[in-house]
Structures are given as C-alpha cells and as structure tokens.
Ligand SMILES: Cc1cc2nc3c(=O)[nH]c(=O)nc-3n(C[C@H](O)[C@H](O)[C@H](O)COP(=O)(O)OP(=O)(O)OC[C@H]3O[C@@H](n4cnc5c(N)ncnc54)[C@H](O)[C@@H]3O)c2cc1C
C-alpha cells in the first residue's frame with residue numbers, strides 16, 4: 366500500500382493547477398496520476414490559439430498554455446506517475462490504479478482531487494437512422510488524428526453541431542486540403558464562439574445551416590453521404606426540405622459530458638444539470654475530502670476558468686488537510702437555479718468558510734439574450750443584481766460574490782435567475 | 791461598380807454584421823456598426839485581413855509524430871494556403887524548445903514559423 370496526503374487524478378490543465386496550488390498552500394506529499402504518456406490533457410491536441418487571455422493577457426495555443434503549467438509543476442516537489450490509469454476510488458479514499466510496468470497500485474490517501482476531464486457525445490446519443498459505416502467521428506477524435514497522429518480521416522466532410530471543436534476542425538481540415546461542405550446545427554444559433562464562426566467558417570465560405578439536422582446516413586462500409594433537413598418548431602424534420610449531401614466523413618460536434626464513472630464509485634453525488642459532482646464553495650463534493658475541478662465538474666469553453674476553478678480546489682484540499690475533518694455540508698446553504706439559468710457551480714455554500722474574500726459563481730443561460738439582469742435572491746431579500754450584455758448558452762457567465770455581501774444577509778438559501786431585459790413575462 | 795461586403799465584428803460579443811460599400815476596391819461607406827471600434831475592425835478586415843496560422847509539422851520521434859507550430863505574428867489571410875503548402879513537407883528532429891524557429895520567413899512575409907511545444911531528445 367502506498368500512502369499519500371493528496372492524490373490528483375488527471376494531468377490536464379485542471380489537475381496541473383490544482384496540484385500546483387495545493388503545493389503552494391503547504392501540502393507536501395502530493396501524487397498526480399495521468400493515464401497518458403505525458404501531461405497536458407486535451408490541450409495537447411488543441412493546437413490553435415486563443416487560450417490564456419484572462420490568465421496571461423496573451424493569446425497562446427493549447428500546447429503553449431499547458432507547457433507553462435507543466436514547467437511550473439516540475440519545479441515543485443510533486444510526484445507524477447504517467448501511463449497510469451485510475452480504475453477505482455472509494456469513499457474511504459482508497460485508490461486502485463494500473464500501470465504498464467508497475468502493475469496494480471494500491472494507494473491510501475487523505476484527500477483526492479478529481480480532474481479527469483470530459484468525453485464527447487457520440488452518435489449513440491443521437492439516434493440517426495442508417496447503417497454505421499466507417500467515416501463517422503467525434504470532432505475531438507478527428508482533432509487527435511490530424512494534430513497528434515498526423516493522419517487525415519477523410520477528404521469530403523460534413524459537420525453536425527456547431528460546437529467550438531467542430532468549428533475549429535472545419536478550418537483545420539480546409540487548410541489541410543479537405544473539402545468541408547457545411548456545418549449543420551439544430552438550434553437557431555451557433556453553439557460556438559462568434560470568433561470561431563467568423564474565423565473558421567466565414568473565412569473559408571463554409572455554410573452554417575441553423576435549424577437543420579442530419580436525418581439519414583448513407584453508405585454501408587464507408588460513408589457516402591448524408592441527408593440534411595430543416596426542422597420545425599418542435600425540432601422535427603420537415604421532409605420537404607430534405608437534401609442529399611455527398612461526403613466521406615461526418616464529424617459530430619454535439620457536446621461534451623463530464624467523465625464521472627470514478628466519482629460514482631466513491632458515492633459522490635452528481636448534479637443532473639451539469640453532469641458533474643455537486644460541490645460547495647471549496648469545490649468539495651458530497652464525499653468529504655474529495656474535490657473536483659475542470660471539465661469533470663462542468664464543461665468549460667474557456668481553459669482560463671478551468672485554471673481559476675482548479676486553484677480553488679487545490680486551496681480547498683489544503684484547507685481540508687490542515688483543518689482536519691470539518692463537516693463540509695453542515696450549515697451549507699443551497700444555491701438554487703430559477704428562470705433563465707441552466708446550471709450553477711457551486712451548488713452549496715458555507716458563507717463563513719469562504720476561502721477568499723470573494724467567490725466566483727459559474728453559470729450558463731438557457732438561451733441567448735441581448736441584455737439580461739442577473740438576480741441573486743434569498744430568503745433575506747435580493748443580495749446582488751448585475752446587468753449582462755449578450756448572454757449566450759455557449760459562453761459561461763461568472764459573477765463574484767463578496768464574503769461581506771453574503772455574511773451580512775446570512776441567508777438560508779440563494780436563488781439565481783436571469784431575466785431578459787425588455788421581457789415582462 | 792460599387793460592391794457590398796459584410797463583416798461580422800468580433801471585437802465584442804455583440805457581433806454586429808457590418809456592411810462595407812466598396813467602389814473599385816476603395817471604401818465608400820461603412821454601415822450598421824454598433825460602435826466606432828467596429829469601423830476600424832471592418833476597414834482592416836476588408837482591406838488587409840490577417841490571421842495567425844497554427845498547424846503541425848512531422849517529427850522523427852518514437853512516441854510523438856507531430857510538432858505543433860504557429861506563425862510568430864499574424865500573416866495576410868490570402869497567404870494562409872501558400873504557407874500551409876510551404877510547411878507541408880517539413881520534418882524536424884528533436885530536441886526542440888518551445889519558441890524555436892522551425893521555418894523562417896513563411897510565404898515571403900518576414901514572419902517565422904515557431905514551435906509551440908518542447909520536445910525532449912528522447913520522445
Ligand atoms: C476534444 C476537445 C477539444 C477542446 N478544445 C478546446 C478549445 O479549443 N478551447 C478551449 O478553451 N477548450 C477546449 N476544450 C475544453 C477543454 O477540455 C478545457 O478547456 C480543459 O482542457 C479541460 O481541462 P481538464 O483538465 O478539466 O480536462 P482534460 O484536459 O481533458 O484533462 C483530463 C486528464 O485526465 C486524464 N484522465 C482521465 N481519466 C483518468 C483516469 N481514470 N486515470 C488517470 N488519468 C485520467 C486524461 O488522460 C487527461 O489528461 C476541448 C475539450 C475537448 C474534449
């Protein structure tokens with residue numbers, strides 16, 4: 366049995382920042398476990414730029430962003446084991462992992478930070494009729510093929526879903542000489558950043574069909590084409606608009622899901638809205654001493670916020686280890702989601718235990734709004750309001766709550782809503 | 791002959807669809823912008839649009855096949871494909887440090903292609 370004070374699972378930007386922060390807060394005996402042969406997580410395949418504007422005030426590529434943290438981590442006395450996959454964790458904080466050379470590792474630790482990232486929704490989650498020929502990939506898998514393995518999975522491409530990874534891949538494939546026929550999106554708006562719509566689609570005259578979907582897949586061994594149709598107000602295809610588009614590759618860019626198979630084994634409670642653990646102000650899950658940050662907690666569009674949240678989890682774990690076992694949900698108040706808000710993190714709050722003088726709340730809206738009023742309400746009255754411009758579900762909203770604001774009111778719950786300005790309903 | 795071009799402004803999240811009216815390549819008018827920053831953006835987008843190019847080049851290594859690279863600065867948009875062509879057959883050997891120049895003066899722009907990650911000798 367190996368004994369450790371703190372184990373971090375996952376060596377992406379979340380795990381890296383969490384480990385660094387915990388170390389800086391005085392935790393000495395840290396082990397970081399990564400299943401890949403090197404650190405960096407998904408950022409290694411995100412070779413485009415646009416990372417780090419908030420944290421570094423400059424535009425970095427994914428690998429550059431990761432390397433800054435890897436370098437910092439290596440200066441510290443933090444133990445890292447690569448090529449090691451965590452198979453099991455328990456609520457007693459026992460970990461079973463497997464390494465190619467060392468075999469099975471049994472680890473007992475006092476605290477765990479979950480930083481396993483997310484996975485992509487696949488065709489199974491979508492229900493498109495037709496055979497399952499070769500040539501259908503998630504956008505992230507295609508990104509790995511092209512950017513890491515140097516292999517083009519196709520030449521004639523249709524992209525379903527306008528998430529950022531799909532948009533980025535539309536440009537990448539075009540520059541590599543493939544033909545990208547179109548991007549098909551069910552919603553009446555794009556799910557990606559405007560900047561990506563402009564620089565990845567408009568720059569190359571790639572059409573974006575909003576309120577459209579793929580209704581049929583053609584081809585038996587290899588994909589030969591797809592049928593695309595417009596949808597009505599109930600998202601049902603309007604058959605009269607069906608059009609056949611020949612292609613040898615279909616990329617799915619239809620969303621990400623936090624990777625929580627391990628969390629469930631440790632009896633960590635999940636939030637249906639985020640797909641990730643329910644956490645309190647220090648990113649601690651419902652299982653004492655187990656923390657979560659990054660895409661395992663909720664899916665982020667900006668890596669900068671991942672880093673910010675991971676620092677809080679690192680600080681939280683250090684706080685837990687130094688204070689001993691404080692009940693993480695005693696006198697915690699729930700943060701509820703009302704109209705206009707899809708989800709919020711953290712879901713619980715102990716105002717007195719806030720680690721910094723202020724705390725960020727991360728949330729997403731249910732629909733795009735030109736102008737919206739964010740209201741943080743409670744049983745003791747409204748605590749804070751803020752007017753936000755150009756809110757979009759694809760762009761995370763973060764709002765800071767000051768410790769005094771919360772402690773003065775001393776509420777029993779918080780309720781968050783987003784009201785469209787000009788909408789009187 | 792006048793001509794109309796549309797530019798989506800990305801300076802702020804509003805994303806105005808700005809209309810630029812051109813006459814023989816000269817800007818006659820800029821319309822439908824939400825604020826002054828958009829005017830400047832639209833002018834540059836129509837007259838001399840520039841982009842950072844990010845791509846990969848082959849690596850002769852064991853575990854790692856590709857090295858991610860980028861242009862040190864933005865280059866004219868119309869030269870992106872030329873630049874891709876120029877880097878197509880490049881191949882590098884580790885060790886490489888982040889920021890190392892991999893290919894100088896891409897597409898005659900005076901801008902270098904640099905490595906965006908470090909590769910140790912034994913990758
Ligand atoms: C394909 C894809 C492309 C993306 N592109 C962008 C982008 O362009 N811009 C952007 O801002 N964001 C992008 N994102 C979001 C991006 O994931 C986050 O910004 C950020 O990288 C998340 O960091 P993370 O550390 O939470 O997760 P990750 O970077 O995914 O890191 C998780 C790490 O945990 C490891 N791991 C998982 N399970 C285990 C286990 N059981 N045992 C050991 N190790 C394990 C994984 O190997 C991985 O290294 C993308 C996400 C995906 C999936």
Ligand code: SF4
Pocket residue numbers: 799800801802803804805806823824825826827828829
């Ligand atoms: S023109 Fe002004 S308001 Fe409109 S998107 Fe650009 S910066 Fe924003």
